[in-house]
C-alpha cells in the first residue's frame with residue numbers, strides 16, 4: 205500500500221517509517237544502487253534476513269513476510285506491530301548512563317530472570333541497548349549474551365515515538381516470523397519478490413561481522429542458501445541476494461546474473477580496510 209493510502213486509511217498523517225534499530229549490514233546506503241534491480245510489480249514481498257529492514261521500509265509493500273533467526277529482533281517487530289503504545293511507555297523509562305546500561309545488558313546472563321520478562325520488556329531492552337551501545341552493534345556471544353559495550357552517546361533518541369507509530373502502521377499487513385531462511389520456501393509463491401541479505405561470506409578470515417546470533421554462518425550455510433535460492437527461482441519468484449564479491453560466491457551463483465554494487469563498509473577491526481568495497485547482487489532475472 206502506498207504511504208499516502210495508509211494515511212488515508214488511518215485518517216491521520218503519520219511520519220514515513222524508517223528502520224527503528226541500527227543493524228550491521230543495513231542496506232540503506234545501497235538503496236539507490238539496489239532499487240534499479242527491483243521488480244516493478246510483485247505480489248508478496250519476502251525478506252528472510254530482515255535485520256533492520258531497510259529495503260522493507262523503502263518499498264513499504266502492501267503484503268510482506270519478514271523473517272529472521274534473531275529472537276530478540278523478531279519479538280521487537282511483533283511488539284511494535286501489536287503493542288506500540290506499551291512499548292513507547294516502557295522506552296520512556298530508560299536512562300542513558302553506564303551503570304544502568306550494564307544492569308539492563310546483564311539480564312540475559314541470568315536465564316531464569318530473562319524468562320520472567322514479558323514481550324514488551326524484551327523489545328524495550330533490545331531497542332534501548334541498540335540505541336545506547338557502541339556503534340549500535342547488536343552482537344551476541346556464543347552463549348547468546350549481548351556483549352557490545354556502552355556507547356557513551358550524549359543524547360541518544362531511545363524513544364522515537366513518531367517513527368515507532370509509523371512503523372507499527374507499516375507492519376499492519378506484514379507477517380513477522382522467527383525462523384531459518386529455508387522457511388521462506390513455504391511462504392513463497394510465483395510472482396513474489398524475495399530479497400535475501402544474508403550474513404556475508406568473509407572476504408578474509410577476520411573481515412566479516414557474522415555474530416548477529418550465536419550460530420555462525422559458514423560455507424555450509426552459504427551452500428544451503430544457494431539451494432533455497434534455486435528453489436525460489438523454480439517457484440517463479442523474483443529473487444535478489446546480496447553477498448560479498450569473492451571467488452566462492454561468484455562460482456556458487458555462476459548460473460545467475462551477477463551485478464556488482466559498491467558499498468561503504470565500516471565493520472572491520474582494521475581501519476585501513478574500511479572504505480568502498482565491491483559487493484554482488486545476484487538476480488535470477490535477465
Ligand SMILES: C[S@@+](CC[C@H](N)C(=O)[O-])C[C@H]1O[C@@H](n2cnc3c(N)ncnc32)[C@H](O)[C@@H]1O
Nearest residue numbers: 227229230231253255256258273384385401416
Ligand atoms: C546482513 S543482516 C541483514 C541486514 C538487513 N538487510 C538490514 O538492512 O538491516 C543479516 C541477518 O540475517 C540473520 N540471520 C542469520 N542467520 C540466519 C538464518 N539461518 N535464517 C534467518 N536469518 C538469519 C541475522 O540475524 C541478521 O539479522
